[in-house]
Amino acid sequence: MSGGELYGLIMAGGRGTRFWPVSTRSNPKQFLNLLDDSTMLQMTAERLRGLCPDDHVLVVTGSSYRKTVAAQLPWIPEENVLLEPMGRNTAPCIAWGAQALSRRAPDGAVMLVVPSDHSIDDKAGFESTVRVAVNAAEKGYLTTIGVPPTRPATGYGYLKRGKRIMDGAWKVAEFKEKPDLKTARDYLDQGCYLWNAGMFVWKVEEIIGSMRSFLPDLAEGVAGLGEVTFPSADRYRELPSVSVDYGIMEKASNVAMVEALFGWDDVGDWPAMRRVGVRKGEVILQDCGSCTVYGPGRLTVLLGMSDCSVVHSNGITLVMSDEHAQDLKKLVARLEKERPDLV
Amino acid sequence: MSGGELYGLIMAGGRGTRFWPVSTRSNPKQFLNLLDDSTMLQMTAERLRGLCPDDHVLVVTGSSYRKTVAAQLPWIPEENVLLEPMGRNTAPCIAWGAQALSRRAPDGAVMLVVPSDHSIDDKAGFESTVRVAVNAAEKGYLTTIGVPPTRPATGYGYLKRGKRIMDGAWKVAEFKEKPDLKTARDYLDQGCYLWNAGMFVWKVEEIIGSMRSFLPDLAEGVAGLGEVTFPSADRYRELPSVSVDYGIMEKASNVAMVEALFGWDDVGDWPAMRRVGVRKGEVILQDCGSCTVYGPGRLTVLLGMSDCSVVHSNGITLVMSDEHAQDLKKLVARLEKERPDLV
Numbered sequence: 001m002s003g004g005e006l007y008g009l010i011m012a013g014g015r016g017t018r019f020w021p022v023s024t025r026s027n028p029k030q031f032l033n034l035l036d037d038s039t040m041l042q043m044t045a046e047r048l049r050g051l052c053p054d055d056h057v058l059v060v061t062g063s064s065y066r067k068t069v070a071a072q073l074p075w076i077p078e079e080n081v082l083l084e085p086m087g088r089n090t091a092p093c094i095a096w097g098a099q100a101l102s103r104r105a106p107d108g109a110v111m112l113v114v115p116s117d118h119s120i121d122d123k124a125g126f127e128s129t130v131r132v133a134v135n136a137a138e139k140g141y142l143t144t145i146g147v148p149p150t151r152p153a154t155g156y157g158y159l160k161r162g163k164r165i166m167d168g169a170w171k172v173a174e175f176k177e178k179p180d181l182k183t184a185r186d187y188l189d190q191g192c193y194l195w196n197a198g199m200f201v202w203k204v205e206e207i208i209g210s211m212r213s214f215l216p217d218l219a220e221g222v223a224g225l226g227e228v229t230f231p232s233a234d235r236y237r238e239l240p241s242v243s244v245d246y247g248i249m250e251k252a253s254n255v256a257m258v259e260a261l262f263g264w265d266d267v268g269d270w271p272a273m274r275r276v277g278v279r280k281g282e283v284i285l286q287d288c289g290s291c292t293v294y295g296p297g298r299l300t301v302l303l304g305m306s307d308c309s310v311v312h313s314n315g316i317t318l319v320m321s322d323e324h325a326q327d328l329k330k331l332v333a334r335l336e337k338e339r340p341d342l343v
Numbered sequence: 344m345s346g347g348e349l350y351g352l353i354m355a356g357g358r359g360t361r362f363w364p365v366s367t368r369s370n371p372k373q374f375l376n377l378l379d380d381s382t383m384l385q386m387t388a389e390r391l392r393g394l395c396p397d398d399h400v401l402v403v404t405g406s407s408y409r410k411t412v413a414a415q416l417p418w419i420p421e422e423n424v425l426l427e428p429m430g431r432n433t434a435p436c437i438a439w440g441a442q443a444l445s446r447r448a449p450d451g452a453v454m455l456v457v458p459s460d461h462s463i464d465d466k467a468g469f470e471s472t473v474r475v476a477v478n479a480a481e482k483g484y485l486t487t488i489g490v491p492p493t494r495p496a497t498g499y500g501y502l503k504r505g506k507r508i509m510d511g512a513w514k515v516a517e518f519k520e521k522p523d524l525k526t527a528r529d530y531l532d533q534g535c536y537l538w539n540a541g542m543f544v545w546k547v548e549e550i551i552g553s554m555r556s557f558l559p560d561l562a563e564g565v566a567g568l569g570e571v572t573f574p575s576a577d578r579y580r581e582l583p584s585v586s587v588d589y590g591i592m593e594k595a596s597n598v599a600m601v602e603a604l605f606g607w608d609d610v611g612d613w614p615a616m617r618r619v620g621v622r623k624g625e626v627i628l629q630d631c632g633s634c635t636v637y638g639p640g641r642l643t644v645l646l647g648m649s650d651c652s653v654v655h656s657n658g659i660t661l662v663m664s665d666e667h668a669q670d671l672k673k674l675v676a677r678l679e680k681e682r683p684d685l686v
Contacts, residue, residue, distance in 0.1 A: 021644070284682075286674050287667055299659045299685070301364070303674055304667025308648070312660065316642045317653065319662055324630055324647025331629050331646055339627075342642070 003138040003203040004108035005056065006130075008048040009097040012041055012061040012069065012116035013087045017332045017343075018269040018325070021316040022294065024343055030116040031068050034267075034278055034294065040117045045073050047120060050127050051112065058082060058100060059116075060093045063230055078229075085233035090198075091247040092239040095211050095222040096231075101204045103227060110137050111207070113200040113244075118266050119276040125262030132168040133201035133258045141165070141256035142210060142249060143201045144172065146194030147264045152184035155268055157196040157245065159257050172255045175245065194257065196245065197264050207248070214251045215240065269325045270294070270309035281312070290322075316342065347451035347546075348399065349477060351391040352440040355384055355404040355412065355459035356430045360675045360686075361612040361668070364659040365637065367686055373459040374411050377610075377621055377637065383460045388416050390463060393470050394455065401425060401443060402459075403436045406573055421572075428576035433541075434590045435582040438554050438565040439574075444547045446570060453480050454550070456543040456587075461609050462619040468605030475511040476544035476601045484508070484599035485553060485592060486544040487515065489537030490607045495527035498611055500539040500588065502600050515598045518588065537600065539588065540607050550591070557594045558583065612668040613637070613652035613661075624655070633665075659685065 016029025023029045030041045038046070041059075048057050054075045061069050063083035070078065082096060094113055101109050112130055120126050129145060136143040146159045155178060162173030175196065179187060187193035211219040221239045225231040240247075249255055265276050274292045281295035289306025298312045307322040320328060335343045359372025366372045373384045381389070384402075391400050397418045404412050406426040413421065425439060437456055444452050455473055463469050472488060479486040489502045498521060505516030518539065522530060530536035554562040564582045568574040583590075592598055608619050617635045624638035632649030641655045650665040663671060678686045 284674075284678070286677070287670065295660070297658075301659060301661045301674070302663075303661065303670060304664035305651070305662055308662075310660065310662050315640075316644060317638070317655065317660055318644045318646065319648055319651075319653050320645075321647035327630065327646060331627075331644070334629070335627070 003110040004105055005110070006052045006134060007101050007105070007109050007111045008052050008057040009094065009111055009113045010041070010044055010048070010057065010059045010116050011090060011093055011113065012059050012065070013084055013093060014117055016117065017329050020328060020332045020343060021318055022311060022313040026064070027068070031065065031072060034273065035119060035276055039072055041069070042072050044114060044116045045076070047123050047126055048112070050123065051130055055080065058097050060084060060097055062087065081229060083230040085231065085236045088236065088239050088241040090244045091215060091218055091242045092222065092236070094207065094244050095215070095218050096225060098204050098207050098211070099222050102208060105204065109204045110134055111202060111204050115198050118197070118264060121263035122261070125260070129258055129261045130201060136165060136169040136256045136258060137201045137203055137206070139166070140203070140206060141169070141254050142206060142252055143169070143256045143258060144249060145197050145199040145260050146257045147197045147260040149188050149193065149195050152181060152188045153195065154178055154181055154184050156266065158187055158193040159196050161192045161194065161257065165256055169256050169258045172257045175250045194259065195264070197260065200244070210248050210252050215242065215247050218247070269328065270311060270320060271322045271325050273309070347448055347453060349395045350444050350448070350452050350454045351395055351400040352437065352454055352456045353384070353387055353391070353400065353402045353459050354433060354436055354456065355402050355408070356427055356436060357460055359460065360672050363671060363675045363686060364661055365654060365656040369407070370411070374408070374415060377616065378462060378619055382415055384412070385415050387457060387459045388419070390466050390469055391455070393466065394473055398423065401440050403427060403440055405430065424572060426573040428574065428579045431579065431582050431584040433587045434558060434561055434585045435565065435579070437550065437587050438558070438561050439568060441547050441550045441554070442565050445551060448547065452547045453477050454545060454547050458541050461540070461607060464606035465604070468603070472601055472604045473544060479508060479512040479599045479601060480544045480546055480549070482509070483546070483549060484512070484597050485549060485595055486512070486599045486601060487592060488540050488542040488603050489600045490540045490603040492531050492536065492538050495524060495531045496538065497521055497524055497527050499609065501530055501536040502539050504535045504537060504600065508599055512599050512601045515600045518593045537602065538607070540603065543587065553591050553595050558585065558590050561590070612671065613654060613663060614665045614668050616652070
């Protein structure tokens with residue numbers, strides 16, 4: 001029982017405001033080489049090359065990033081880059097991608113959906129995990145990848161493991177919102193909670209059917225976009241802005257989870273960078289605790305500092321306490337009004 | 344009863360390691376324009392111009408700074424720049440300067456001794472204060488300038504005000520070492536303790552006589568330096584390294600204090616800079632407490648930071664907690680071994 005060939009959908013529409021000043025409106029996080037010589041988008045696409053041919057990879061991004069994607073992923077055919085007139089959360093982007101694939105593979109396809117700006121430490125483990133997820137998807141499951149937690153993270157949603165379906169796959173007993181620290185510690189102790197990594201594998205026909213059931217307005221709206229890579233902004237704006245987790249996964253009954261055989265981090269803010277190894281530039285530390293430094297080409301010297309991030313980019317230096325990392329969005333919003341040249 | 348004309352002696356030999364990375368071995372604090380377009384040495388020299396003619400100002404500095412002093416103070420005659428082969432604290436530098444003046448003004452002179460790297464907020468008040476001190480000096484007193492404290496500073500020595508001598512001048516009842524915070528608060532409450540600002544006015548013959556009484560080895564050693572602006576390193580090294588406060592002022596009985604009619608700060612480290620208004624560059628703050636930023640030409644953005652200094656210079660950024668400001672000397676000492684190119 002095959003679901004057809006595997007296709008990949010890379011979601012690359014984010015703004016990445018929590019990585020200002022390196023990440024800006026014109027050059028957000030997924031297009032930056034924060035971790036490595038390659039950008040996060042390039043690393044994401046590279047991970048898919050072992051799983052499906054280059055012309056089976058779609059990228060959904062903002063229309064203003066067309067040239068950036070073409071420059072960073074020259075091997076992806078132009079017609080595989082879907083340009084959103086504006087971001088409308090994950091469900092519209094996935095529904096649109098699924099529709100495009102249903103036209104290309106009318107006899108059926110399996111699709112893998114991945115964000116473009118996460119860190120994954122083991123390409124082979126990723127491939128093995130996806131192959132297990134493809135098996136579950138071919139059985140008709142909407143499959144999500146759960147990452148065994150390594151710390152009591154409060155910044156992620158969790159999946160509660162349910163009944164075993166097959167080797168390496170389980171039903172999802174429950175979706176859990178971001179927990180408080182106490183709850184996150186309980187989850188870590190109990191062992192049956194995994195991080196929701198926002199990566200999905202399913203048959204194209206299955207996700208389209210689920211959209212029709214749970215988000216009929218979205219299914220109808222996407223059908224009206226036509227067979228284009230840059231749809232009408234007026235029509236796209238009308239699509240309901242909802243996440244695929246909330247709109248589909250939490251409502252469907254045929255939801256499965258496979259356990260990630262790789263280390264994962266969503267690298268959500270500057271403090272997270274110290275877990276994944278950012279490009280520091282040269283750094284000298286004395287009497288310091290945990291700090292993030294980003295600044296290729298600059299020498300950063302920290303004396304007696306802890307729990308903060310120091311980021312250099314284009315003549316700007318940001319120094320931010322960890323406690324306030326979530327407020328960087330607010331600061332960027334303020335700068336958008338006061339100093340739009342900086343963001 | 345005149346003591347003769349007024350001469351100035353500017354002590355400009357400091358290393359300024361507590362201002363790294365802006366201050367370096369080749370360009371220490373007194374030669375930097377940290378506060379203003381002028382350097383601290385230039386501001387110091389400018390303050391003396393209302394008090395004595397340009398050719399009455401001597402500068403004592405390290406021999407490697409000869410060209411820097413000439414460039415920053417072109418109006419000072421070359422023969423007025425005394426070049427120390429190495430720093431030996433304040434007493435040798437002052438004794439040597441006094442000897443030079445006794446040759447130039449054999450009929451007697453009054454000398455004003457000032458550090459080159461302090462901040463003084465009121466030139467007219469400074470001049471008035473010096474004039475009072477000159478009166479006391481002409482009466483034979485070794486006169487020091489006391490600054491009424493504005494906060495319970497633990498980084499300064501204190502002078503206890505004694506019996507009134509004349510208008511604006513008192514005996515010094517006691518010299519006090521740097522106090523702990525509780526003691527500093529007591530001093531502030533009691534009102535009879537003033538900061539020892541390390542500025543002195545005395546007759547040349549009086550300080551030379553006092554050197555002979557209290558530091559005879561020094562007096563003899565200085566006499567052996569000869570009439571040169573760059574003495575033998577071997578001879579200079581033999582001079583006892585002692586401060587004029589400890590070596591003379593705390594021992595002599597004819598010590599007077601005049602009260603400063605100006606605001607003063609020794610600007611001893613980066614945290615002190617926020618009291619005197621450093622050249623920040625452009626700064627954006629959100630949810631911040633007290634911080635120092637120095638970085639002309641750079642934009643510094645602080646989010647949720649308090650009690651720290653951020654300093655940019657020549658491709659280096661230092662971020663330092665206030666608690667560790669005193670450890671910057673240690674860090675620079677470490678870099679002198681590990682990365683001498685940086686200091």
